Amino acid sequence: MPSAPGNAGAAEPTRGIDLARAALTQARAQARTRHDLRQDQDRARRGLKRSGSGPDDRDPQPLRQIMGRLVSERGWQTPAAVHGVLQRWPEIVGAALAANCRPERFEDGELVVRAESDNYATHVRWLAPKLLARLNQELGDGTVTYIRVLGPAQERRRGQWRAQP
Template identity: 60%
Template sequence: MAQAKADARKRGTLPGQGKKKARVPAVGRMPGRGGDPRRFGVAIRDLLADRGWEQRAAVGGVFGNWPGIVGPVLAEHTRPERFEDGELVIAADSPTWATQVRSLAAQLVRRLNQELGQGTVKRVKVVGPATGPRRTGGWRVR
């Protein structure tokens, strides 16, 4: 028995192990996964990255956390409408608030880029409340 152990050590194996076979990955498995389950957060981040949805998800987070980003007072009078091609459109509930938010546009761009990553938001467009068409008539100044 001692002789067998000594011979096995010479070959670089332990008794009872024999030669190690090269492991062949199973067909259909994702490379590097090894079949083990992954944490949910990691799986979601990988899915977003694979599909190119990272920016959309971040912008959706801004829409969902608007009061946390701009503060409760500003959030009470404004809401994000849409985000396209680096432009965030914000709707204000009155012309006064629209003017106030326009004066804060540069600060909002900085704050949003801190949240989303530099260069994501290039411009903030502020719209006031929608009013109907103006009536024409004799009392209108020309």
């Protein structure tokens, strides 16, 4: 029985073309839903997010921010701070002393300083408490616990007139 002319929107379409058009619309909606779902699953699997109007992690980042995040993730805060201070060695100890002694390494709270002469090695040993306080002021309390001062590195020469042990 044909539908009444006043109920055209409320009743099911009865003609073949109307049935086909409704089926096509429903199939397109289902395909769109499946396609969107599949794309979301692919993005989730690859770790991608949908882009929005605001900034996110995929935007270009300043190098300082990236390096800061890398240093904190790897636990390099103390070594980075120590090496930054050691780059400013002449400012900390003075130009005259920095010209004759240099820091060699920092491990486990111990700073090793190499002097060019025994006189400067003695002078740095004498200044060690003040130097230790200044370094800990720059780096944070307890970062440097001991300063070892080494004299000049000299080769031991063995000649023909050496006494036998």
